[in-house]
Amino acid sequence: MSTKPVLAPSSETPISRRGFFMKLGILFNGLAAAVVAVPIVGFLFSSITRGRGNGYLSWVQLGNVSEFPEGETRLATFRNPYVMPTDGTTADTACWVRHIAGEQFQIFAVNCAHLGCPVRWFQQSGLFMCPCHGGAYYRDGSRASGPPERGLFEYPYKVENGVIAIQAGELPTPGAAIAALTGEKPPCA
Amino acid sequence: MRMMISSIGQWFDRRLQLAAPVREIAEHPVPRNTASWWYVFGSAALVVFILQFVTGILLALVYVPSGAEAWSSLQALNHAVTLGWFIRAMHGWGSNFMVAIVLIHMVQVFLFGAYKFPRELTWILGVFLLLMTLGMAFSGQVLRFDQDAYWGLGIGASIASRVPILGPAIVKLMLGGPIIAGATLSRFFTLHVFVIPGLLIGFVCLHLLMVLKLGINEWPMPGRVVKRATYINDYHELTKKDGAPFVPYAVWKDMFFAAFIILAVAACAFYFGPFGPTGRPDPTIIQTVPKPDYFFLWLYALLSLLPPSLETPALLIGPVVVIAGLLLLPFLSGEGEKSWKRRPIAVLTVMLIAITLGTFTHLAGYTPWSPHMNAWSGDPVPDQFIHGTTALERQGALVFQVKQCRNCHSLGETGGQRGPSLDSVAVRLTQDQLIRQVIQGGGNMPAYGKNLSPAETTALVAFLETLHPKGQAPARDAARDVALGDQKQPGSER
Numbered sequence: 234m235s236t237k238p239v240l241a242p243s244s245e246t247p248i249s250r251r252g253f254f255m256k257l258g259i260l261f262n263g264l265a266a267a268v269v270a271v272p273i274v275g276f277l278f279s280s281i282t283r284g285r286g287n288g289y290l291s292w293v294q295l296g297n298v299s300e301f302p303e304g305e306t307r308l309a310t311f312r313n314p315y316v317m318p319t320d321g322t323t324a325d326t327a328c329w330v331r332h333i334a335g336e337q338f339q340i341f342a343v344n345c346a347h348l349g350c351p352v353r354w355f356q357q358s359g360l361f362m363c364p365c366h367g368g369a370y371y372r373d374g375s376r377a378s379g380p381p382e383r384g385l386f387e388y389p390y391k392v393e394n395g396v397i398a399i400q401a402g403e404l405p406t407p408g409a410a411i412a413a414l415t416g417e418k419p420p421c422a
Numbered sequence: 423m424r425m426m427i428s429s430i431g432q433w434f435d436r437r438l439q440l441a442a443p444v445r446e447i448a449e450h451p452v453p454r455n456t457a458s459w460w461y462v463f464g465s466a467a468l469v470v471f472i473l474q475f476v477t478g479i480l481l482a483l484v485y486v487p488s489g490a491e492a493w494s495s496l497q498a499l500n501h502a503v504t505l506g507w508f509i510r511a512m513h514g515w516g517s518n519f520m521v522a523i524v525l526i527h528m529v530q531v532f533l534f535g536a537y538k539f540p541r542e543l544t545w546i547l548g549v550f551l552l553l554m555t556l557g558m559a560f561s562g563q564v565l566r567f568d569q570d571a572y573w574g575l576g577i578g579a580s581i582a583s584r585v586p587i588l589g590p591a592i593v594k595l596m597l598g599g600p601i602i603a604g605a606t607l608s609r610f611f612t613l614h615v616f617v618i619p620g621l622l623i624g625f626v627c628l629h630l631l632m633v634l635k636l637g638i639n640e641w642p643m644p645g646r647v648v649k650r651a652t653y654i655n656d657y658h659e660l661t662k663k664d665g666a667p668f669v670p671y672a673v674w675k676d677m678f679f680a681a682f683i684i685l686a687v688a689a690c691a692f693y694f695g696p697f698g699p700t701g702r703p704d705p706t707i708i709q710t711v712p713k714p715d716y717f718f719l720w721l722y723a724l725l726s727l728l729p730p731s732l733e734t735p736a737l738l739i740g741p742v743v744v745i746a747g748l749l750l751l752p753f754l755s756g757e758g759e760k761s762w763k764r765r766p767i768a769v770l771t772v773m774l775i776a777i778t779l780g781t782f783t784h785l786a787g788y789t790p791w792s793p794h795m796n797a798w799s800g801d802p803v804p805d806q807f808i809h810g811t812t813a814l815e816r817q818g819a820l821v822f823q824v825k826q827c828r829n830c831h832s833l834g835e836t837g838g839q840r841g842p843s844l845d846s847v848a849v850r851l852t853q854d855q856l857i858r859q860v861i862q863g864g865g866n867m868p869a870y871g872k873n874l875s876p877a878e879t880t881a882l883v884a885f886l887e888t889l890h891p892k893g894q895a896p897a898r899d900a901a902r903d904v905a906l907g908d909q910k911q912p913g914s915e916r
Contacts, residue, residue: 280594280605289600310706319604321490322704323572326601343708348725349576351708353795358826359873364711365577366726367791367830367840369868377868380730403600404576408583408590 289315289402295340298395301332306354306372308343314402328388328401329354329361331372338397341374342386342405349406352385361385382407447634448673451665455641457672460534462679463527464633468626469680470520473687474558475619477513485565487611489604489703492567496699511691517559519687521717524555529772532751535760536639538648542752544632547625549748554622556717561614563715567607568699573712575602577725584734602705637661638668642760649757711792719786720779726791727782790839793829797837804834811888818885821878825870833889841867848887848896855897856883 248256275282291314301307306329313324329341329352341361343351350365360377361370368379375384386405391398435441484503486495499506528548531537537545560578564571575597582596583589598605640660666672697715701707714722728736762769794801803819811819822828830840851859860879863869874882890896 278595280598281591308708313601313603315600317489317599317604319488319490319608321488321493321604322702322706323489323603323606324601325704325706327706327708343705344576344580347580349580350573350712351705351710353708355798355826355829357798357824357873358868358870360826360868362793362795362826362829364792364795365573365722367793369793371868371872378863378866380726380728380733382730382733404579404593404597404602406580406583406590406593408580408585408593 289313290400291402292391292398293401295328295330295390295397295399298332298336298392298397301330301338301397303332303334306331306356308354311399311401326401327351328399329385330397331374336392338390338392339374340388340390340397340399340401342388342401344386344405345381346376346383346385346407347379347381349404448669449667450634450637451661452638452668452672453640453660454664454666454671456638457666457675458641459675459679460530461638461672462676463523463530465676466679466683467520467523467527468630470516470523470683470687471622471626473684474513474516474520477509477516478615478619480509481513482615487565487608489567489607492565492607493699493702496566496568500696500699507696508691510696511694512687513562514697515687515690515694517562518716519683519690521555521559523683524552528552531639533762533765533768533772534639534642535648535762535765537752538758538760539650539653539752539756541632541636541639542756544629544636545752546749547629547632549745551622551625551629553745554618554625557618558614558622559715559717561610561618563718564607564610565614566697566699567703569701569703569707569710570698570712570714572602572703572705573710574714575606577712577714581737585738639760642762644759644761644763646760647758648760711795713786716783720782723782723786723789726789727785788839792838793840794838795829797828798823798826801828801836803828804836807833807889811885814881815885815888818881818883821874821882822885825873825878825882827882830867844886844889846890846894848890849894850897851886852897852899852902853883853887854899854902856886860886 293311293314295309295311301309308327309330310325310327313320313326316324327343329343331339331341333339341352345352345363345365345368347363347366347368350363352361352363352368352370354361359372361372361374363369363379363381366380368381369377370381370385371377373384374387376382388399388401390400431441481499484495484499484506486492496510499510501507531545531548537548564575579593579597579602582592585592594600596606596609597603598609637657640657701710713719724736725733759765803823808816808819827844828837830838832839832843833845847856857879859865859867860874860882861869861871870879887896
């Protein structure tokens with residue numbers, strides 16, 4: 234017991250055996266933490282880093298052109314192209330289909346461009362109205378009044394063999410426009 | 423028998439060695455006049471938190487945190503599981519009580535100057551406890567996975583998306599994917615059941631530890647000023663001279679109030695029942711008017727009333743300013759008067775905030791800014807507005823109804839309140855002004871030019887011109903009579 238020299242706590246003291254192992258222990262734990270942190274962080278942020286890799290921007294069929302009479306705006310529903318087993322009804326989505334003429338359409342998200350509440354179409358007055366904060370839009374989706382700062386979100390669409398398909402696997406939010414600035418193509422503009 | 427209990431107790435205490443510190447905590451001296459009914463809210467918040475903990479665990483026995491099954495499991499709790507409805511109601515009402523009590527506790531601490539030296543950190547932890555309580559309230563609303571929860575998440579995502587540059591990434595992190603779905607519920611379940619409660623327990627322990635170490639705030643007396651140099655000595659002298667052991671001198675009031683609160687939660691739960699769930703979380707059902715829970719109604723109102731250009735800055739900067747203000751408060755006024763009688767600005771601030779939040783909450787109760795979606799088909803034009811009208815004017819009343827004007831404009835107290843009431847619109851606007859307003863819109867009204875034929879516009883304006891109180895002439899443009907010669911303005915003879 235008495236064979237060990239008592240070390241004075243000064244800066245010139247050579248590092249003790251215990252102190253060295255203590256530091257090594259901290260370092261070793263730091264290393265372990267870093268090794269484990271990589272998969273943890275990767276898992277935690279996977280919903281961002283995954284990007285659009287799951288194919289949720291693939292084309293979804295809405296139905297035949299003939300189901301949407303010219304000059305009218307109708308509600309259509311579709312199931313998200315990317316579905317998890319626990320999604321239930323939440324993976325079903327609605328959208329407003331405005332058939333202008335021929336193969337010309339406008340497919341609007343039901344989500345208000347203000348805060349995302351579902352807008353309803355009023356044929357007689359040619360307006361979309363939002364029940365939450367009173368946003369209103371004209372039949373072409375442009376802003377008519379209320380708090381929204383822009384028109385309704387439109388999904389990209391194509392018509393093939395008389396069938397309308399849209400790209401709509403992502404919840405449209407007002408921030409999507411900012412994504413465009415950073416180089417990421419917004420899901421719908 | 424007594425001997426045996428005592429010897430068992432001693433056996434445990436020889437190992438745990440907790441009896442002495444617990445007795446010391448229980449009997450620590452508190453200033454005599456803090457044994458007041460004003461000092462019961464902190465312990466009441468703790469009691470409601472424990473109640474939430476217990477009822478939450480009970481609910482988790484049945485609740486399924488899956489996007490596909492959560493709603494059905496809540497239905498089962500409400501209708502199939504014995505007393506499931508009551509436990510749900512206790513948890514829901516407990517949540518409301520907890521937010522209310524935490525707010526009252528905070529106001530009391532603020533008005534009694536209890537956040538001042540040396541209790542700054544106790545206050546700061548308290549601010550975090552308030553934020554976590556609100557976080558629990560919001561995430562709890564999400565777990566009630568119904569239509570309100572679904573669209574509430576959409577609102578949350580829309581707000582989060584407005585953060586510059588990082589917005590879309592934050593939305594994906596929050597939703598756990600590209601849309602509101604099963605993954606979203608799972609992560610809010612994790613927040614509500616593991617993350618926030620864990621933090622709450624830790625913060626509550628630290629908060630309580632500091633109350634014990636630093637002593638409960640003495641009753642504020644006008645003129646007894648807090649000084650960093652002398653306060654701690656003064657406080658110790660006060661507790662020595664005029665102190666009394668916390669147990670039993672002050673604790674009985676806490677106990678009475680705690681029991682009262684638990685009974686009040688149970689009574690509300692029994693009488694009013696559980697909250698929801700409302701309709702299924704099916705986004706294809708768009709006939710819904712989503713509304714947040716009570717304690718977020720003020721925010722709902724604020725989001726409708728802010729000018730559009732101010733909304734994003736207010737949403738992103740406002741919370742930062744408010745939280746920073748709360749955290750900095752004890753450093754900005756860490757010394758000085760504690761008594762509310764000598765702090766008029768503090769009292770006025772509390773009143774202003776209370777009145778503002780109260781007014782917003784009240785407004786959100788009847789949402790005058792939202793169109794009444796069914797007014798055009800549900801609220802007919804009241805009789806008195808049709809009496810004695812011409813065929814053209816009646817046609818106008820029909821146009822008024824069919825074109826959904828009623829969704830935003832009231833007549834005789836029925837209809838929407840988004841736009842002004844039109845009971846006496848003819849007094850405010852001349853015929854030309856009415857035509858212009860209908861066709862071009864403006865002042866927050868959409869333009870109807872593309873949706874009205876000239877005949878419909880003529881009829882509608884003819885009807886609108888009849889809307890003036892008896893004996894009060896409609897507005898008219900005198901210059902027009904001159905310009906158009908003999909041609910009288912329709913309605914001007916009435």
